[in-house]
Amino acid sequence: MQSTARPCSCAELGSSKHFSANQLSCCYGLLYSRSEADLLLSECESKFKYLSKEQSRVKVYGKWHDIPRQQCAYGDPDISYKFSGAMVSSQPWPEFLSIVRDKVSALCGCDFNFVLVNRYKDGIDYMGEHQDNEKGLDPQAPIASLSLGRGRDFVFRHKSVRHRSRHRPADSDNLKIELRHGTLLVMNPPTNNHWYHSLPARKQLLGVRVNMTFRKLKVKLPNATPSSKTLLDPRCS
Template identity: 55%
Template structure:
């Protein structure tokens, strides 16, 4: 039976639609592929700490002199907040602290755990003896080399050893003592850099510690050591005054203190 004109017309329309769709598919296949958007650039590596500290020292330093009978101290803000934050972060990532016997001291005839964390670094062959211990000098890591260069530029003094104390909280502290060991160069200052939680640093004259009637009424000297600060203890401070960092419950944050020293060369074997 022959199809009706209306059916033939519908079939013809369907064939045309199919041909048109096929043509569009072929046209799309001939088009150039779509280029994906470019990937974002990789994150820029932070500048080395040496560059950060060099930039910090381009500004003049404002020094404060603190003096008394036999006390000669210079104090300044060595680093701005951003530079101090970066330095502390690098040191927290880089440093490992002593454990075991090196984390103890011999005081008043007994061994005691040090109420803070410690480590030390320095030039080859150097060590530091105090409180019944001999502290070895490990090789300088890059962050400490950068900080030493900044301290040397600010102070005008060269240093070959650093003792680092890390105070985990306000409970960690440092008892009253003198840095008067025979390995230290008596003509050089001790440069103390403070990072993190501000803490009180207290000086007391040796004659104020004596029993009466020989005790003298010499006032103590107290300084707040701020984040990024530098304290220079100049001679004869360590021969005349004791210093300490007492506990402070109101100061819960971490503090890292670095005392750069100039050690005398070891005697020949």
């Protein structure tokens, strides 16, 4: 699988690449220079308030597990995110993170209202294979992933491969991208409905990595009744 030559939707990213395959569409490139990314990582390390181990457990196949990394979330008022049996409530946006959010939102053409932050202390910490397709997410919005610190491999695997389907579609080979310091990866829909992704352990690697995934969560209309359906915020283009 190779990146195409055509420009991705995030045209302002430095050295941008567009990756496409069977139901996969992603663009990747440099958002912050080395010096800018260094300053931003330093600010993250001093200001982010991570959840305790008890607060950040997930349920997998009926059993609760500690996650192999630190986690916290920031977002608009009264927004929370549920995944793997866990409910993560958002903290108010710090000023520096609001600036990052606005920059990413402008690039993607979407007003993100939530960010999930994961901190990997070294290569031992990892993210297991999963899909970001929870019901609380706006299915028409992209997910934008900002990486700071130690570069790590990010692996996509098509659901037919993971489930060992006999009918494996064409152009569904695994895709690996090294997410480097200061880069942004944008996963456009319907990528997360058809592809799993992971950040495998690399035990020999040293150095902290902080990742921010900006998301658009569904919101309810003001004065909605219990019988009202949850509607999507129309601000996402």
